[in-house]
Amino acid sequence: MAFGDVKTAQGLNDLNKYLAERSYVSGWVPSQADVQVFEQVGKAPAGSLPHALRWYNHIASYTPAERKAWAAGASPLTAGGKPTAAPAKVEDDDDDDVDLFGSGDEEEDAEAARIREERLKAYSEKKSKKPALIAKSSILLDVKPWDDETDMKELEKQVRTVEMDGLLWGASKLVPVGYGIHKLQIMCVIEDDKVSVDLLTEKIQEFEDFVQSVDIAAFNKI
Incomplete structure (x- = not known):
C-alpha cells in the first residue's frame, strides 16, 4: 500500500489503515521510512486515528539523534502526494x-x-x-610399663618425643591395672596418608627400658 500527502485527512486515514496491522512503516524495526513519514505528519494525529496516533507517539519517544541512526527503509510516501508505485x-x-x-x-x-x-x-x-579433605583418625593408645617401679612420667615424656609428619599428641592419663601398676592412656590424632599406626606403635616400643607393650584402645575416623 502507498499513500500520498499525510498532511491531509485522506492521507492520515490511509496511514491509520496501513498501521492497523504494522508496528512500523517499513519492516519490523524503526527506520528512516518512519522518520520521513513522522516529519511529514508533523503533529500527533487525532484520537479517531488510534493506529496512527500510537505509531506517532512511539516514534516521538526517540530522540532526534536516535532517529538519525536508524537504517534506511522503503517509504510508502509517493511523489507529489500521488501513488506512483506499489511498495515491495x-x-x-x-x-x-x-x-x-x-x-x-x-x-x-x-x-x-x-x-x-x-x-x-x-x-x-x-x-x-x-583445599582437599584430609583424612584423619583419632587414636587412644594403651602404653603398658614393665612393673610398678617404672617411672611413668619419664615413660610419657619418652612417648611424646616421637615426632612424625601428620602426628599430633593429645591428652593423657594414668589408669590403674592392678598390683600398683598403672598404664599410660594417651590420645593422638594422625593424618592417615602420612602416619602408619604400626610404625607409630613400633617407635613407642623402642623405649624398651620403660615400655612393655602398646595396644590400641580406641580408633576413630575424623
Whole structure:
C-alpha cells in the first residue's frame, strides 16, 4: 500500500489503515521510512486515528539523534502526494525480516554459550582452589610399663618425643591395672596418608627400658 500527502485527512486515514496491522512503516524495526513519514505528519494525529496516533507517539519517544541512526527503509510516501508505485511485496519484507531475526538468534545463542562457558570456568577454578579433605583418625593408645617401679612420667615424656609428619599428641592419663601398676592412656590424632599406626606403635616400643607393650584402645575416623 502507498499513500500520498499525510498532511491531509485522506492521507492520515490511509496511514491509520496501513498501521492497523504494522508496528512500523517499513519492516519490523524503526527506520528512516518512519522518520520521513513522522516529519511529514508533523503533529500527533487525532484520537479517531488510534493506529496512527500510537505509531506517532512511539516514534516521538526517540530522540532526534536516535532517529538519525536508524537504517534506511522503503517509504510508502509517493511523489507529489500521488501513488506512483506499489511498495515491495510483503512476502519479500517478511523473508528479509526472518533472516535478520535469525541472525539475532544466532548472536544471542553465541552470547549465552559464552556466558555459560565463563561460569563453568569460574566454577572449575573455584573448585580447584578448594583445599582437599584430609583424612584423619583419632587414636587412644594403651602404653603398658614393665612393673610398678617404672617411672611413668619419664615413660610419657619418652612417648611424646616421637615426632612424625601428620602426628599430633593429645591428652593423657594414668589408669590403674592392678598390683600398683598403672598404664599410660594417651590420645593422638594422625593424618592417615602420612602416619602408619604400626610404625607409630613400633617407635613407642623402642623405649624398651620403660615400655612393655602398646595396644590400641580406641580408633576413630575424623
